[in-house]
Amino acid sequence: MGRIRVSTTIDAPPSVVWEEVRHVERHVDWMADAVAIEFTSRRRSGVGTTFSCRTKVGPIRLTDEMEITEWRDGKVMGVRHVGLVTGTGRFTLTRARGGRTRFTWDERLRFPWWMGGPVGGVVGGRVMKRIWRRNLTVLKALVESGRA
Numbered sequence: 376m377g378r379i380r381v382s383t384t385i386d387a388p389p390s391v392v393w394e395e396v397r398h399v400e401r402h403v404d405w406m407a408d409a410v411a412i413e414f415t416s417r418r419r420s421g422v423g424t425t426f427s428c429r430t431k432v433g434p435i436r437l438t439d440e441m442e443i444t445e446w447r448d449g450k451v452m453g454v455r456h457v458g459l460v461t462g463t464g465r466f467t468l469t470r471a472r473g474g475r476t477r478f479t480w481d482e483r484l485r486f487p488w489w490m491g492g493p494v495g496g497v498v499g500g501r502v503m504k505r506i507w508r509r510n511l512t513v514l515k516a517l518v519e520s521g522r523a
Contacts, residue, residue, distance in 0.1 A: 377486070379504050382479040383511040387518050389468040392476045393449040395518050396466055399426060405513040408432050408506050421446045427458075432502060461485045478514070480507055 385392050395401065397420060403409045410429040418424040424443040430436070437459050445453030445465065453465040462484035471477045482503075 377484050379482045379484065379507065380479065381504060381507045381511055382477060383508075383515050384471050385476045385478055385515045385518050386473075387476060388474050389449050389470055389476045392468055392478060392518050395514065396452065396468070396478075397448070399424065399443075402428075405517055406510045407513070408503070408510070410436075415440075432506065456484065478511065480511065 395405075399420065400412050400414070403412055408430050410431050412426050412428050414424070414426045416423065416425040420443075422443055422445065426441055428439045428441060430439050439456055439460055440458035441454045441456055441464075443452065444455045444463070445451050449468060451465065451467050453463065456462045456464065462482060464480070464482040464484075467479045467481070469477045469479075484503075
């Protein structure tokens with residue numbers, strides 16, 4: 376299982392960052408690899424919410440099935456990946472100096488055999504880490520521009 380961890384400091388308090396992140400359907404606005412999100416549950420937030428996320432990384436396209444497993448307002452959103460790619464992910468927001476937020480994105484993913492299994496996980500993890508760093512740059516800009 377490959378682990379991917381990226382983080383950034385956003386010049387806004389956790390409550391403001393959370394106001395952007397808590398809207399799962401808007402993740403496509405700051406995640407370059409997320410093409411579309413469709414809810415598969417009546418819920419749109421909180422533990423038990425399920426959704427499909429169509430993703431595209433280079434020539435690879437797949438639908439990532441996810442369930443929110445942890446939700447602490449202003450602090451944590453955790454998911455379980457239950458599609459072709461399996462594993463867990465977590466966004467953590469912690470207060471940083473000067474009223475800012477340290478936003479950390481931590482994933483532990485298992486890739487299917489046709490994507491190279493564990494070896495594909497290492498290579499894919501490097502690619503995803505670069506993409507997710509850019510995603511956090513976009514999230515930071517969105518929040519700091521006052522959208523949330």
